[in-house]
Amino acid sequence: MKNPIVAENFLLESEAARELYHDYAADMPIIDYHCHLPPAEIASDHTFKNLTDVWLRGDHYKWRAMRANGISEDGITGSASDREKHRNWAATLPYAMRNPLYHWSHLELDRYFGVTDLLGQDNADAVYDRCTEQLQQENFSVRSLVERMNVKVICTTDDPVDSLEHHQALGQANFSCRVVPGFRPDKAIMIDADGFVNYMEKLGQSADKEIGSFDDLCAALRSRIDYFHSLGCRVSDHGLNELFAETCSPEEADRILSKRLRGEEVSPEEARQFQTALLIELCRIYHELEWTQQFHLGALRNNNKRILRNLGTDAGVDSIGDFSQARGMSLLFNSLDNTDQLAKTIVYNLNPADNEVMATMVGNFNDGSIVGKMQYGSAWWFLDQLDGMEKQMNALSNMGLLSRFVGMLTDSRSFLSFPRHEYFRRLLCNMFGQDIERGLLPDDRQWIGQMVQDISYNNAKNYFNFPA
Known part of the structure; x- marks a missing residue:
């Protein structure tokens, strides 16, 4: 959408x-x-290995929302793979309407990665792959993100x-x-x-x-x-x-x-x-x-x-x-x-x-x-x-x-x-x-x-x- x-x-x-x-x-x-x-x-001038690395790691705002949505700690901060953690966040975001995370997250996806679709469970992998691919490019290092x-x-x-x-x-x-x-x-x-x-x-x-x-x-x-x-x-x-x-x-x-x-x-x-x-x-x-x-x-x-x-x-x-x-x-x-x-x-x-x-x-x-x-x-x-x-x-x-x-x-x-x-x-x-x-x-x-x-x-x- x-x-x-x-x-x-x-x-x-x-x-x-x-x-x-x-x-x-x-x-x-x-x-x-x-x-x-x-x-x-x-x-x-650090580069990030994937979308979870730059977007979810250390973000206790999102952790708090995922816990409220019934996601186990293993799937938030634990041993789950980075892709699975992203899937958990994508599954949570539609339930975060009227929480500021809903606005912030979609602004971030667009302003940095050009993702203009609403994030949800159905397109979680596609968004993860698209953003992760961009993060491997030279103009997605930390300083490039700041200068942008x-x-x-x-x-x-x-x-x-x-x-x-x-x-x-x-x-x-x-x-x-x-x-x-x-x-x-x-x-x-x-x-x-x-x-x-x-x-x-x-x-x-x-x-x-x-x-x-x-x-x-x-x-x-x-x-x-x-x-x-x-x-x-x-x-x-x-x-x-x-x-x-x-x-x-x-x-x-x-x-x-x-x-x-x-x-x-x-x-x-x-x-x-x-x-x-x-x-x-x-x-x-x-x-x-x-x-x-x-x-x-x-x-x-x-x-x-x-x-x-x-x-x-x-x-x-x-x-x-x-x-x-x-x-x-x-x-x-x-x-x-x-x-x-x-x-x-x-x-x-x-x-x-x-x-x-x-x-x-x-x-x-x-x-x-x-x-x-x-x-x-x-x-x-x-x-x-x-x-x-x-x-x-x-x-x-x-x-x-x-x-x-x-x-x-x-x-x-x-x-x-x-x-x-x-x-x-x-x-x-x-x-x-x-x-x-x-x-x-x-x-x-x-x-x-x-x-x-x-x-x-x-x-x-x-x-x-x-x-x-």
């Missing part, structure tokens, strides 16, 4: 929306300022102990897309997590400094931040349940860390105090270096312990959490704003109940120094779909300035995920088009078209200090 989802005017429900998208948004480049793409595969989508910057997510050797290699590569690291120090912050003491040893080794005190830890992290900065890093990212409304002196943080390094357990209150103290120290460094700090808040992770034991993290058993957010954000941002050390900030929420909370909180701390300094970030994870994107943009429109929004990102581990930027842009243009048609906005296509281009690309280009 011919696929209506890849049609020219998909999601564009008015003449105004169609003009805004095709004349202003469609050809804008992409800055993917937060993703989880493996830099090793970009550096080596007109991606200008990719910002990966990297641990402080990472060597960044692949980013070093990419700095010398003939590649039109700039690949820069992103600093993700969660393992240094989560003092009550299993493996924290061992991680302190690894961090000390990478920074060539033994960590025995809070000052040592801060110095080690500063050393790694400087190294990341030298390789083009201009963003940090923190994936936390919530920001805590605690106060903690450096001396108290030192006592808590020393206790944990001795192998003793810390109380929940001590863990919150330590997290707050270290986060404030890190945020001061981000401000000094003119980085952008990102906070991904609200995920309740690894709920199914059996799957966690068998597959590890990021296996499709995370969910939305119901954490308190406003008080912790207020404390952290005030602690930094009071000393003029609040960096550019993007906050993302996973619980849709927090949309207006997030949008209003970031607005409290804009100071006129930077256009759009405090950003309510794009719809994330479970909200990264038609309804979630629209609600995020409506909350931002109502509480702030959508026109200054830095736009979309993929937050993905897949090299086929860049059509999500197209999906976002189509929704954005449709929202503006609807308002024009309803008489809620003036029919000024040139001005609104410029706003669409800014949200699609220009705002991010001007906001981040990524090296040229």
Whole structure:
């Protein structure tokens, strides 16, 4: 069956929306300022052996859907052949209607492989063979896939102990897309997590400094931040349940860390105090270096312990959490704003109940120094779909300035995920088009078209200090 989802005017429900998208948004480049793409595969210009290798391996969104469709784990992540795993996904996709995977998957098949038919059980093998054959061609390597989508910057997510050797290699590569690291120090912050003491040893080794005190830890992290900065890093990212409304002196943080390094357990209150103290120290460094700090808040992770034991993290058993957010954000941002050390900030929420909370909180701390300094970030994870994107943009429109929004990102581990930027842009243009048609906005296509281009690309280009 011919696929209506890849049609020219998909999601564009008015003449105004169609003009805004095709004349202003469609050809804008992409800055993917937060993703989880493996830099090793970009550096080596990796090629994929088949469609399952590039499309299903590591994609816990699809794993989750297949489990819901009654597919056994063996046929998803286990010993089944790659062809059989693809067949299982093809058999699942028709049942995924109204799930964002239905739209994303068909966009990906068309935009990369030219497959314009709806995928299902009957044509699973034909699609698998066609796409696998193309993946063996030279213009289907990782870098070719990136360049095909007109991606200008990719910002990966990297641990402080990472060597960044692949980013070093990419700095010398003939590649039109700039690949820069992103600093993700969660393992240094989560003092009550299993493996924290061992991680302190690894961090000390990478920074060539033994960590025995809070000052040592801060110095080690500063050393790694400087190294990341030298390789083009201009963003940090923190994936936390919530920001805590605690106060903690450096001396108290030192006592808590020393206790944990001795192998003793810390109380929940001590863990919150330590997290707050270290986060404030890190945020001061981000401000000094003119980085952008990102906070991904609200995920309740690894709920199914059996799957966690068998597959590890990021296996499709995370969910939305119901954490308190406003008080912790207020404390952290005030602690930094009071000393003029609040960096550019993007906050993302996973619980849709927090949309207006997030949008209003970031607005409290804009100071006129930077256009759009405090950003309510794009719809994330479970909200990264038609309804979630629209609600995020409506909350931002109502509480702030959508026109200054830095736009979309993929937050993905897949090299086929860049059509999500197209999906976002189509929704954005449709929202503006609807308002024009309803008489809620003036029919000024040139001005609104410029706003669409800014949200699609220009705002991010001007906001981040990524090296040229």
